[in-house]
Amino acid sequence: MPELPEVETIKRELVVKITNKKIVNFKTTKSTLIKEPSANEFKKGIIGQEVKQVIRKAKLLIIKLEEDKFLVIHLRIAGWLLYGEEDPGARAVFYLSDGKVLNYMDSRVLGELRLCKDYKDLNFIKKLGPEALDISLSKFRETLVSKKTKIKVLLLDQTLISGLGNIYVQEALFLAKIDPRRTANSLSEKEIKLLHEKIVSILKEAIKYKGSSVNSYRDLGGDRGGMEKRLKVYGKKDESCYFCKKPLTKIFLGGRGTCFCSHCQK
DNA sequence: AATGGGACCTGCGCGC
DNA sequence: TGCGCGCAGGTCCCAT
Numbered sequence: 001m002p003e004l005p006e007v008e009t010i011k012r013e014l015v016v017k018i019t020n021k022k023i024v025n026f027k028t029t030k031s032t033l034i035k036e037p038s039a040n041e042f043k044k045g046i047i048g049q050e051v052k053q054v055i056r057k058a059k060l061l062i063i064k065l066e067e068d069k070f071l072v073i074h075l076r077i078a079g080w081l082l083y084g085e086e087d088p089g090a091r092a093v094f095y096l097s098d099g100k101v102l103n104y105m106d107s108r109v110l111g112e113l114r115l116c117k118d119y120k121d122l123n124f125i126k127k128l129g130p131e132a133l134d135i136s137l138s139k140f141r142e143t144l145v146s147k148k149t150k151i152k153v154l155l156l157d158q159t160l161i162s163g164l165g166n167i168y169v170q171e172a173l174f175l176a177k178i179d180p181r182r183t184a185n186s187l188s189e190k191e192i193k194l195l196h197e198k199i200v201s202i203l204k205e206a207i208k209y210k211g212s213s214v215n216s217y218r219d220l221g222g223d224r225g226g227m228e229k230r231l232k233v234y235g236k237k238d239e240s241c242y243f244c245k246k247p248l249t250k251i252f253l254g255g256r257g258t259c260f261c262s263h264c265q266k
Numbered sequence: 267a268a269t270g271g272g273a274c275c276t277g278c279g280c281g282c
Numbered sequence: 283t284g285c286g287c288g289c290a291g292g293t294c295c296c297a298t
Contacts, residue, residue, distance in 0.1 A: 076292050108275045
């Protein structure tokens with residue numbers, strides 16, 4: 001999905017567009033998107049509520065309503081939000097008090113909508129590890145040091161470090177010149193420090209460029225992100241390496257496609 | 267503890 | 283042109 005930078009982009013735009021607006025109506029064509037409570041209760045629970053705050057936690061969007069109720073949106077792989085007019089392709093539509101609409105778009109319908117009392121009690125959120133954007137070097141080191149898991153797979157584990165997904169993990173490992181197949185505990189102190197730096201810098205860069213629109217992702221206005229043009233390995237099998245110009249390799253790790261340079265990444 | 271597979275869904279691009 | 287297949291930004295669950 002939308003990884004941390006894409007969700008952060010949406011969050012920043014949502015703050016401007018929907019804060020202090022009221023949800024006046026709601027409909028969905030795919031009620032299975034609503035995970036809790038029931039679809040009916042969900043609708044009843046959000047109608048008439050004013051948006052007090054918009055929060056991002058890892059890859060989740062959290063909309064604080066009145067009475068400390070929270071609308072939690074997990075975009076998963078293909079979800080995105082489109083603000084403005086009602087869109088015929090929307091899986092769900094939030095009608096706002098200013099006459100505008102927030103469309104929930106999701107071609108694969110794998111996303112999740114929830115209404116809950118305190119988002120911090122959600123199981124998935126309780127289990128999240130520190131955010132990739134602000135994990136300290138010492139915590140990062142501690143996370144890697146005793147693990148025999150492949151570094152790429154470890155970085156995707158949201159309970160250890162949250163916010164990274166399959167795009168930015170590959171990019172960070174490439175920039176740090178670390179082979180994604182290495183076990184986490186094989187990294188030297190120097191490599192740990194470099195990887196930590198590259199994770200932070202790639203995420204910041206991606207936020208600056210409003211995320212990567214590799215496939216379905218768009219920002220709130222329906223525009224593509226600018227980051228996909230800056231990606232150096234994701235989806236670039238057989239293209240030439242940014243550093244050494246030799247062709248990039250694709251393998252599968254943890255069931256996910258993984259592109260890297262077998263010459264530069266040691 | 268770590269790894270692999272399948273499940274959840276739809277849509278796209280590719281090769282034949 | 284049409285069709286079948288593999289693959290896709292995430293996460294959970296089960297088996298070994």
